[in-house]
Amino acid sequence: xxxxxxxxxxxxxxxxxxxxxxxxxxxxxxxxxxxxxxxxxxxxxxxxxxxxxxxxxxxxxxxxxxxxxxxxxxxxxxxxxxxxxxxxxxxxxxxxxxxxxxxxxxxxxxxxxxxxxxxxxxxxxxxxxxxxxxxxxxxxxxxxxxxxxxxxxxxxxxxxxxxxxxxxxxxxxxxxxxxxxxxxxxxxxxxxxxxxxxxxxxxxxxxxxxxxxxxxxxxxxxxxxxxxxxxxxxxxxxxxxxxxxxxxxxxxxxxxxxxxxxxxxxxxxxxxxxxxxxxxxxxxxxxxxxxxxxxxxxxxxxxxxxxxxxxxxxxxxxxxxxxxxxxxxxxxxxxxxxxxxxxxxxxxxxxxxxxxxxxxxxxxxxxxxxxxxxxxxxxxxxxxxxxxxxxxxxxxxxxxxxxxxxxxxxxxxxxxxxxxxxxxxxxxxxxxxxxxxxxxxxxxxxx
Numbered sequence: 001x002x003x004x005x006x007x008x009x010x011x012x013x014x015x016x017x018x019x020x021x022x023x024x025x026x027x028x029x030x031x032x033x034x035x036x037x038x039x040x041x042x043x044x045x046x047x048x049x050x051x052x053x054x055x056x057x058x059x060x061x062x063x064x065x066x067x068x069x070x071x072x073x074x075x076x077x078x079x080x081x082x083x084x085x086x087x088x089x090x091x092x093x094x095x096x097x098x099x100x101x102x103x104x105x106x107x108x109x110x111x112x113x114x115x116x117x118x119x120x121x122x123x124x125x126x127x128x129x130x131x132x133x134x135x136x137x138x139x140x141x142x143x144x145x146x147x148x149x150x151x152x153x154x155x156x157x158x159x160x161x162x163x164x165x166x167x168x169x170x171x172x173x174x175x176x177x178x179x180x181x182x183x184x185x186x187x188x189x190x191x192x193x194x195x196x197x198x199x200x201x202x203x204x205x206x207x208x209x210x211x212x213x214x215x216x217x218x219x220x221x222x223x224x225x226x227x228x229x230x231x232x233x234x235x236x237x238x239x240x241x242x243x244x245x246x247x248x249x250x251x252x253x254x255x256x257x258x259x260x261x262x263x264x265x266x267x268x269x270x271x272x273x274x275x276x277x278x279x280x281x282x283x284x285x286x287x288x289x290x291x292x293x294x295x296x297x298x299x300x301x302x303x304x305x306x307x308x309x310x311x312x313x314x315x316x317x318x319x320x321x322x323x324x325x326x327x328x329x330x331x332x333x334x335x336x337x338x339x340x341x342x343x344x345x346x347x348x349x350x351x352x353x354x355x356x357x358x359x360x361x362x363x364x365x366x367x368x369x370x371x372x373x374x375x376x377x378x379x380x381x382x383x384x385x386x387x388x389x390x391x392x393x394x395x396x397x398x399x400x401x402x403x404x405x406x407x408x409x410x411x412x413x414x415x416x417x418x419x420x421x422x423x424x425x426x427x428x429x430x431x432x433x434x435x436x437x438x439x440x441x442x443x444x445x446x447x
Contacts, residue, residue: 006168006176010040013164014048017153018119023051025084025112025121027105030056030068033124035184036173037165041122042079054083055112055121057105068185084112106156113159120160125150128170131217132200134224145269148228157279234269237261241270245277250364250442252278254317260294267291278319280308300404313403318362333375333413333438340377340411343440352437356423358402361410364442366423370413372434375420377411400425410440 014020026041028034038054045052054076058069069085076083086108088101109121134149154161165173177184193199208216241261246253254274261267271290275281282290286305293301293312301312311318337346351369360366397404402424413421423440 006036006040006165006172007043009167010044010164011047013152013162014044014050017162020048020050020119022119023053023116025053025055025109025116025118027109027121027123028054028056028072029187030072030185031187031190032174032177032184033126033165033170035182036177037122037124039177039180039182042081052081053116053118054081055109056083056085057108058085058087059101064185071185109161110157110159118159120153120162122162122164124165124173125163126165126168126170126173127221128201128217130166130224131205131220132197134220135200135205136196138220138223143268143272144227145231145234145272146227147224148231149224155277231269234266235273238266238270238273242273245274246363247278248363249321251321251362252317252319253359253362254319256294256315256317260315262295264291264295267294274319275305278308280305302405311403311405313405314401316403318403318406329379330414331377331411333377333436335436340440342442343410344442345377346439346441348437349435350437351435352439356421358400358406358424361406361423365440366410367437367439368413368421368423369435369437370415370420372436373415375413375415375436375438378414379408379411396425413438 018024024041026034026038028038041050041052044050054072056069056072058065073083073085075081086105088104112118113121130149134147137146137149150163150166152163152166154163189195190198191202193202205217238261241256241259244255244259246255252274261270268287268291271282271287282305286303290303290310290312292298293303294315294317297315298312299314303310303312309320311320331340333345333347335347335349337344339345349372353367354369355365355367396402397407407424410423412419412423421438
């Protein structure tokens with residue numbers, strides 16, 4: 001029964017979740033779990049005409065790993081399937097070896113998926129792995145939002161992880177391999193209790209099963225199932241907020257000024273999903289701070305999360321992707337292309353599209369047309385600059401409800417009469433038959 005169910009599950013999973021026009025990768029270690037998944041996918045390939053690629057990571061932890069790598073290369077050759085190999089160097093690792101190896105694997109998957117324009121990569125996690133994941137997260141004090149464990153489809157930046165076997169046990173997979181007469185390698189590290197997963201599998205779970213006299217693993221899966229239902233409910237509640245998020249090459253703009261989550265539990269889920277989508281994780285303290293700043297509508301505040309800077313201004317969030325290099329002194333404008341801080345500046349005679357709002361600054365592209373004259377780019381310091389309207393830039397930013405932190409991103413243009421274009425508040429330039437069109441585009445990297 002499990003044999004037929006496994007094959008039906010793979011076909012159904014692909015049909016419901018995957019665009020088979022793109023290549024599909026399968027992570028193949030050579031162990032029983034991954035070998036079962038591989039053979040199931042190879043059978044599906046014949047029925048669905050999928051473009052299947054084998055991906056193997058040689059961790060270099062065991063002497064026999066080179067033999068396993070050679071076997072997988074031969075297998076790919078015999079079946080006319082492309083094989084992609086990554087060799088790790090564990091002697092360079094510091095701290096948690098398992099986590100370091102996982103990070104390197106995911107980086108390899110991401111790079112390969114981008115290179116091949118793949119739909120994603122299949123991995124052979126099963127229900128026993130799910131139990132261990134839920135238990136580990138429970139002991140680590142993970143949020144209820146994540147006690148659902150691993151998802152069958154998980155978006156990881158530019159690629160997806162596919163886990164179609166989560167409803168099957170390792171026993172189911174091994175029975176299928178035995179029935180089909182498929183060979184596989186047994187990884188000795190699965191029985192080495194210096195690794196946490198092996199310890200849970202061999203010592204901790206059997207002890208808890210014996211002590212409680214109950215199906216401990218089954219109870220964990222039930223907890224994960226209910227947590228998953230709760231997560232799905234909350235995600236559905238916050239879906240309208242996710243549609244308000246705009247990503248561009250320079251930043252991520254989340255404009256919740258007119259529509260924002262009112263409950264803290266929804267707010268937490270929103271920030272977790274934003275982090276998952278854009279590659280950062282907020283710890284408990286950061287999550288609490290972010291929720292407070294959003295719910296209270298704080299102005300001109302920011303939160304540093306590792307390499308990311310999140311600006312909060314009256315329920316508008318700007319997540320800056322790259323470190324800014326701020327212009328420190330005046331720079332004369334002349335025809336041509338040159339660099340100014342993190343901006344590329346293009347000046348030419350004639351007119352063109354005008355884009356000058358704070359959102360355009362965050363998007364990384366602003367433009368204006370000015371009468372033919374002499375101009376300079378100048379850094380914006382609100383307490384030092386005054387506009388032609390006779391008010392300081394700081395007051396204007398408040399009047400126009402512009403996030404003040406954004407003012408440091410983009411220089412202003414000054415002429416003989418003072419400020420002629422500030423891009424943030426959109427001072428309308430004078431019309432003229434003879435004009436200069438000036439475009440600033442974010443793209444220069446920090447040195």
